[in-house]
Amino acid sequence: MKHIKWLSLIAAMLMLLGTLSGMAGHAELDTWLSSETIKFKVGVQESAVIEDWETNKQTLKLEEELNVDLEFVEFPANGSEFIQKVELMMMAGGDDLPDFFLQGLSNLATLQQYGQMGMIIPVTEYYHTIAKYTEETLAMAGYTLDERLAYVTCPDGEVYGVFGFADTVHNAYSNDMSFVYGPWLEKLGLEIPTTTDEFADMLRAFRDNDLTGNGDTTDEIPYLSWKDNMSTAQIRFFMNPFIYTQSNYVKYNPDTKEVELVANTDAWKEGIKWVKSLYDEGLYTTLSMTQDTASFNATVAEEPTKVGVIGRISSSNLPATDKRRTEYLLLNPLTGPEGQCNAVRQPTLPTVRMVITKNCQHPEEAFRMGDYMCSLDLSIWTRYGEYGVDWVDAPEGSIGTFEAIGYPAKLKTITPWGTLQNIWWQQIGPNILPAAWGSGQAAVVEEGNYASSCALAIGNNLQTWIDHSDPNPIWGMVYSEEEQEIITEYQSTINDYVLNSWSEFVTGIKNIDTDWDGYVAEFERMGLTEYLGAMTSCYNRMFGK
Numbered sequence: 001m002k003h004i005k006w007l008s009l010i011a012a013m014l015m016l017l018g019t020l021s022g023m024a025g026h027a028e029l030d031t032w033l034s035s036e037t038i039k040f041k042v043g044v045q046e047s048a049v050i051e052d053w054e055t056n057k058q059t060l061k062l063e064e065e066l067n068v069d070l071e072f073v074e075f076p077a078n079g080s081e082f083i084q085k086v087e088l089m090m091m092a093g094g095d096d097l098p099d100f101f102l103q104g105l106s107n108l109a110t111l112q113q114y115g116q117m118g119m120i121i122p123v124t125e126y127y128h129t130i131a132k133y134t135e136e137t138l139a140m141a142g143y144t145l146d147e148r149l150a151y152v153t154c155p156d157g158e159v160y161g162v163f164g165f166a167d168t169v170h171n172a173y174s175n176d177m178s179f180v181y182g183p184w185l186e187k188l189g190l191e192i193p194t195t196t197d198e199f200a201d202m203l204r205a206f207r208d209n210d211l212t213g214n215g216d217t218t219d220e221i222p223y224l225s226w227k228d229n230m231s232t233a234q235i236r237f238f239m240n241p242f243i244y245t246q247s248n249y250v251k252y253n254p255d256t257k258e259v260e261l262v263a264n265t266d267a268w269k270e271g272i273k274w275v276k277s278l279y280d281e282g283l284y285t286t287l288s289m290t291q292d293t294a295s296f297n298a299t300v301a302e303e304p305t306k307v308g309v310i311g312r313i314s315s316s317n318l319p320a321t322d323k324r325r326t327e328y329l330l331l332n333p334l335t336g337p338e339g340q341c342n343a344v345r346q347p348t349l350p351t352v353r354m355v356i357t358k359n360c361q362h363p364e365e366a367f368r369m370g371d372y373m374c375s376l377d378l379s380i381w382t383r384y385g386e387y388g389v390d391w392v393d394a395p396e397g398s399i400g401t402f403e404a405i406g407y408p409a410k411l412k413t414i415t416p417w418g419t420l421q422n423i424w425w426q427q428i429g430p431n432i433l434p435a436a437w438g439s440g441q442a443a444v445v446e447e448g449n450y451a452s453s454c455a456l457a458i459g460n461n462l463q464t465w466i467d468h469s470d471p472n473p474i475w476g477m478v479y480s481e482e483e484q485e486i487i488t489e490y491q492s493t494i495n496d497y498v499l500n501s502w503s504e505f506v507t508g509i510k511n512i513d514t515d516w517d518g519y520v521a522e523f524e525r526m527g528l529t530e531y532l533g534a535m536t537s538c539y540n541r542m543f544g545k
Contacts, residue, residue, distance in 0.1 A: 044073070068365075167433060181329075223307075245344070333465060404459050477539065
């Protein structure tokens with residue numbers, strides 16, 4: 001009997017072990033980080049679209065599935081104020097830092113500096129040993145881990161945070177898009193312009209006709225934008241018909257294998273002359289260079305519509321419920337007098353979205369949380385919200401918003417982006433969203449959903465932008481320490497000089513003919529040769545040119 005009881009005891013123990021093993025398997029499936037609840041203090045920026053971080057449904061989901069307790073510490077929503085506060089905490093010794101931030105902390109050079117100060121920890125080893133979900137989602141998106149890590153690895157060889165990115169084809173071009181008010185074109189019997197001459201003629205027609213219908217021909221505004229997007233939607237849109245113009249006003253020359261400045265070329269000069277001609281006729285004014293976003297939004301929102309062309313459009317400019325979202329039509333890249341037609345493509349690249357600090361007592365578990373957030377399910381949740389509530393599968397027969405360029409409908413959104421809610425984190429923190437999902441929304445053409453109709457129209461016209469994009473864009477540069485020192489020393493000075501001089505030439509403060517040579521000569525005194533040399537060295541090393 002004792003023998004039988006002993007066997008029974010062994011059997012019971014084996015059953016218990018099997019049960020525990022099953023629980024362990026269940027815990028692994030649910031990605032439990034520990035059998036005991038781990039508490040994390042999490043730094044986040046204040047959000048205008050998240051009601052309460054503590055009770056947000058994504059927070060509760062993560063807490064349940066990972067067996068964690070997340071306590072949130074809110075920092076200023078303003079980016080510079082946020083960074084300043086973090087820097088002050090670090091300068092004070094860092095004892096008050098949270099366990100991790102669901103944000104990147106500036107650029108890679110800054111992250112390396114914080115790491116070498118001992119304020120944040122590297123996660124390089126974790127990526128090569130326990131990044132399960134990250135690798136799975138990257139494979140779905142058509143990327144490898146090593147290829148993506150190249151963009152977030154600091155010059156010292158370390159990765160100081162968990163990265164994320166959302167592959168959305170529209171976002172690659174959206175910074176440089178301008179839109180024209182369709183009803184005005186229809187009223188005048190005009191087609192959407194394709195050349196700089198046609199564009200100027202259209203602006204003149206907007207200026208000279210009573211398109212508001214109020215008997216006053218002086219209140220129509222041919223073109224309007226705002227100062228914060230001068231270097232993107234304004235300068236790039238106006239200058240790309242003359243010479244390829246992207247961030248930092250540089251381009252890669254595959255023949256010389258060198259990065260070159262475009263803002264000191266004859267083509268750039270001709271582009272400025274054209275914009276100045278628009279300015280001289282009152283078709284482009286200093287208001288677009290000086291007003292803030294709020295003033296721009298207020299003017300665009302006026303009834304009746306007073307603005308013919310606007311530099312960029314989004315829900316932050318015109319609400320998703322404003323019918324004019326469908327009435328403003330995408331302008332394709334213009335062709336210049338010499339046949340130039342360029343579009344700027346900003347590739348979707350990973351950036352650090354979560355930084356673990358020295359105060360974290362469970363850094364491996366914190367990394368595993370970040371890794372889990374990069375799973376496909378969580379990445380979809382943090383972008384679109386809860387299945388069945390904020391989004392559903394695309395109904396049969398749906399047309400994808402970007403189907404015209406190869407992305408059929410996978411889902412239909414219910415809750416619009418930018419809505420105040422308490423269900424998801426709106427892509428704050430690490431996540432990896434493959435293009436099939438990032439660009440796979442179904443077009444919702446129901447009355448009142450003007451944002452979706454606008455996106456569908458953009459998708460149907462995006463191929464032109466794709467066809468004219470530069471094959472060698474300069475993005476995602478990871479400089480060596482020596483290169484970074486040079487870039488830090490010269491880049492902002494050179495960029496500010498280009499931006500300010502462009503405005504001065506256009507407005508006539510500087511004379512484009514008599515002051516041009518002096519303008520060009522000044523670049524060399526600013527260290528242009530050394531600056532471009534550092535950029536060339538980095539580009540050729542990273543991309544094997």
